[in-house]
Amino acid sequence: MGKRAPIDQQQWWKKLKDHRYIRVSLFVILGIIMYLSMISNVIPNTLNVTLGSVAEQDIRAPITIENKTATEEKKRVAAEAVGPQYTNKKDFEEKQARKINDIFDLVIRINDEAEQRYNEALNKVREEEFETEEELEEKLEEVQRIPLDEKLNQLRSIISNQTSDDLSDQALIIFLESDKSELLIAKEMTLDAIRTVMREEIRLNDVDEAKDLVEKKIIPSTVSSHQLYLAMIEIARFAITANYINDTEATEIAKQAARDAVEPVMIREGQLIVEEGELITSSIYNQLVLLGLHEDQVNILPFIGLAILVILLVSMLAYYITDAKTSLQKNNSHLVMYVLIFAVTALIMKITSYTHNLNIQGVTLITPVAVGSMLISMLIHQRVALFTSMVFSIIASIIFNIESPGVLNYTLGIYVFFSSVAGVFFLSKSNRVSRILQAGIFVSAINICTIVALLMLKNAQYGWIEIGSNIGFAFLSGFLAAVLTIGLLPFFEAGFGILSSMKLIELSNPNHPLLRKILVETPGTYHHSVIVANLSESACEAIGANGLLARVGSYYHDLGKTKRPHFFIENQMKMENPHDKLSPQLSKTIIISHPYDGAEMLRNYKMPKEIIDIAEQHHGTTLLKFFYHKANQDAEQPIPEKEFRYPGPKAQTIEAAVVGICDCIEAAVRSMAKPTPEKIETLVKKIITDRLEDGQFDECDLTLKQLNIVATSICETLQGTFHSRIEYPEDVKEKGEKPSEH
Numbered sequence: 165m166g167k168r169a170p171i172d173q174q175q176w177w178k179k180l181k182d183h184r185y186i187r188v189s190l191f192v193i194l195g196i197i198m199y200l201s202m203i204s205n206v207i208p209n210t211l212n213v214t215l216g217s218v219a220e221q222d223i224r225a226p227i228t229i230e231n232k233t234a235t236e237e238k239k240r241v242a243a244e245a246v247g248p249q250y251t252n253k254k255d256f257e258e259k260q261a262r263k264i265n266d267i268f269d270l271v272i273r274i275n276d277e278a279e280q281r282y283n284e285a286l287n288k289v290r291e292e293e294f295e296t297e298e299e300l301e302e303k304l305e306e307v308q309r310i311p312l313d314e315k316l317n318q319l320r321s322i323i324s325n326q327t328s329d330d331l332s333d334q335a336l337i338i339f340l341e342s343d344k345s346e347l348l349i350a351k352e353m354t355l356d357a358i359r360t361v362m363r364e365e366i367r368l369n370d371v372d373e374a375k376d377l378v379e380k381k382i383i384p385s386t387v388s389s390h391q392l393y394l395a396m397i398e399i400a401r402f403a404i405t406a407n408y409i410n411d412t413e414a415t416e417i418a419k420q421a422a423r424d425a426v427e428p429v430m431i432r433e434g435q436l437i438v439e440e441g442e443l444i445t446s447s448i449y450n451q452l453v454l455l456g457l458h459e460d461q462v463n464i465l466p467f468i469g470l471a472i473l474v475i476l477l478v479s480m481l482a483y484y485i486t487d488a489k490t491s492l493q494k495n496n497s498h499l500v501m502y503v504l505i506f507a508v509t510a511l512i513m514k515i516t517s518y519t520h521n522l523n524i525q526g527v528t529l530i531t532p533v534a535v536g537s538m539l540i541s542m543l544i545h546q547r548v549a550l551f552t553s554m555v556f557s558i559i560a561s562i563i564f565n566i567e568s569p570g571v572l573n574y575t576l577g578i579y580v581f582f583s584s585v586a587g588v589f590f591l592s593k594s595n596r597v598s599r600i601l602q603a604g605i606f607v608s609a610i611n612i613c614t615i616v617a618l619l620m621l622k623n624a625q626y627g628w629i630e631i632g633s634n635i636g637f638a639f640l641s642g643f644l645a646a647v648l649t650i651g652l653l654p655f656f657e658a659g660f661g662i663l664s665s666m667k668l669i670e671l672s673n674p675n676h677p678l679l680r681k682i683l684v685e686t687p688g689t690y691h692h693s694v695i696v697a698n699l700s701e702s703a704c705e706a707i708g709a710n711g712l713l714a715r716v717g718s719y720y721h722d723l724g725k726t727k728r729p730h731f732f733i734e735n736q737m738k739m740e741n742p743h744d745k746l747s748p749q750l751s752k753t754i755i756i757s758h759p760y761d762g763a764e765m766l767r768n769y770k771m772p773k774e775i776i777d778i779a780e781q782h783h784g785t786t787l788l789k790f791f792y793h794k795a796n797q798d799a800e801q802p803i804p805e806k807e808f809r810y811p812g813p814k815a816q817t818i819e820a821a822v823v824g825i826c827d828c829i830e831a832a833v834r835s836m837a838k839p840t841p842e843k844i845e846t847l848v849k850k851i852i853t854d855r856l857e858d859g860q861f862d863e864c865d866l867t868l869k870q871l872n873i874v875a876t877s878i879c880e881t882l883q884g885t886f887h888s889r890i891e892y893p894e895d896v897k898e899k900g901e902k903p904s905e906h
């Protein structure tokens with residue numbers, strides 16, 4: 165026929181497509197395509213700059229990163245700005261008061277002990293017997309009190325060295341010489357003055373002032389001795405100390421809090437580091453090194469990061485493609501086509517990205533990336549196209565990052581996403597050429613809305629020329645996507661045997677050579693095929709299957725009958741049935757061969773695989789009942805059913821199963837004498853039940869619910885075809901009487 169066979173009919177691919185590693189290899193190729201398309205956009209831009217040189221161009225930060233050196237310097241300055249932290253030690257008041265109280269109590273105790281020892285000595289003398297009173301008096305006079313020096317030494321030995329050094333002997337002696345009652349009054353007065361002054365905050369440089377204040381708090385008239393008053397002042401001044409002191413721990417905590425409060429010094433993506441003509445200072449040079457812009461730096465992290473991103477994207481696609489119930493799940497030929505469409509789209513984006521060098525505002529918006537999603541939508545499935553649109557947007561955000569200071573161009577990524585999705589949504593119901601052109605206009609409209617929204621979100625001042633160029637290129641993007649889709653679609657359809665709606669419509673043309681062959685050589689079969697097409701299309705559409713595929717498959721399903729047309733009853737017009745002269749076995753061979761003869765003729769004509777499968781599978785492994793029973797009547801022993809069954813295969817798709825049901829029902833209803841709705845419904849249900857029990861639907865995805873819907877749809881269609889008619893009465897007229905006019 166002069167046609168090139170699709171990839172599924174190529175011998176080399178037949179051997180390769182079912183290899184255990186072919187799918188893994190295809191996904192690896194897909195990953196390589198992604199990586200190669202984006203690698204040039206992640207190579208770090210390096211600059212030949214030296215310390216003290218002059219910048220030849222404006223340099224902006226490609227990434228957002230923390231300047232840790234500047235952050236640490238800022239923290240150091242903040243910590244140094246924190247002064248010493250002071251704490252009011254309220255326990256110092258009680259501590260110093262207790263110390264003075266202990267000194268007074270110690271003086272009283274020493275005096276009491278000395279007095280006790282003195283009285284004991286006196287009593288001891290008095291207990292002795294003396295001859296005369298004078299001798300007693302002499303002995304009593306010999307008893308002396310404890311010397312003051314001894315008591316002073318005892319006192320100093322008990323109190324701490326620091327206290328002993330700070331208090332004078334004179335003050336301690338005065339206390340030791342004072343009466344106990346005087347000491348108690350002095351103690352209370354001194355402690356009260358100390359507590360009063362120590363309740364207030366006393367800094368180190370305020371201690372002298374506080375000592376003077378405590379001196380004023382002691383009233384001279386409270387004690388009878390001026391010397392005791394002076395001793396009270398001395399011990400009170402001694403007790404006063406600073407209670408508002410430097411807290412090292414609190415100071416360090418405050419310094420750390422100041423450090424923690426410092427915001428990190430960030431170099432933001434797109435931030436201007438140095439202007440053209442500006443001197444490269446040490447600070448600027450360090451920032452360039454930090455950003456990885458110095459030519460001496462070798463950084464492989466972007467390449468590793470890109471590899472990880474590609475692995476994630478390919479893994480997501482592989483999981484979705486393997487899990488989603490589409491042709492990609494098992495058909496490796498379609499997976500090859502998907503990879504090719506992906507490669508073509510990536511190549512288009514890569515080529516379009518170089519238009520940036522034209523220095524025309526918004527020129528990169530012209531990228532017709534929607535061509536990929538539109539082709540996938542028409543040739544594979546809408547869900548796959550939607551998922552791939554997300555991947556295209558991620559890849560585009562990297563490929564078009566020339567216009568962005570960072571690695572990702574979010575504006576182009578969002579633009580590409582909406583552009584791709586728009587084409588999928590518009591083509592979801594029809595794939596005709598006119599529909600593709602309309603989809604291109606729709607994509608253009610979505611592109612314009614998207615870019616206008618993004619320009620507004622940037623809140624920048626744009627001139628009318630810039631806005632117009634952006635809108636113009638966005639419009640051209642949709643138009644180019646439609647043109648490229650129309651141009652590339654036939655190549656993918658022919659190369660992979662894809663049965664798109666446009667291809668099906670083309671195959672349904674009555675002027676197609678094979679349909680003309682059926683019409684001319686087997687007119688009865690042609691009429692039968694048309695009715696089967698009507699039945700199967702409505703039934704498939706009722707259950708959500710491909711009605712157009714079922715219709716076109718029905719047109720060609722009995723093509724094999726053209727090989728021996730007169731052996732099939734619908735083509736036996738006013739002629740003797742040749743089967744009456746043949747054995748049942750020979751008749752069986754002729755009848756059973758027609759699905760496979762048709763499939764072979766379709767293969768020779770390079771017809772799509774789906775049409776070939778319907779022709780080959782529409783009878784499944786059903787029993788040729790008429791000739792089977794006829795053979796058994798003439799046989800001496802029962803003949804096995806398998807000898808009179810079609811060799812199969814059974815229907816593998818819903819469309820093939822429905823065409824087989826409708827083929828059998830149409831022939832059965834045509835043979836009915838007076839078909840009524842009740843008879844038709846009973847017949848339809850019986851045929852479907854027989855096929856179900858015979859296991860003819862075991863290898864396709866038809867459910868019982870769908871079979872019920874198919875039966876209802878077929879009955880409704882047949883009732884429209886075999887509707888009841890009015891029986892006209894016979895004319896009863898006399899001889900020579902003319903019929904009445906109506």
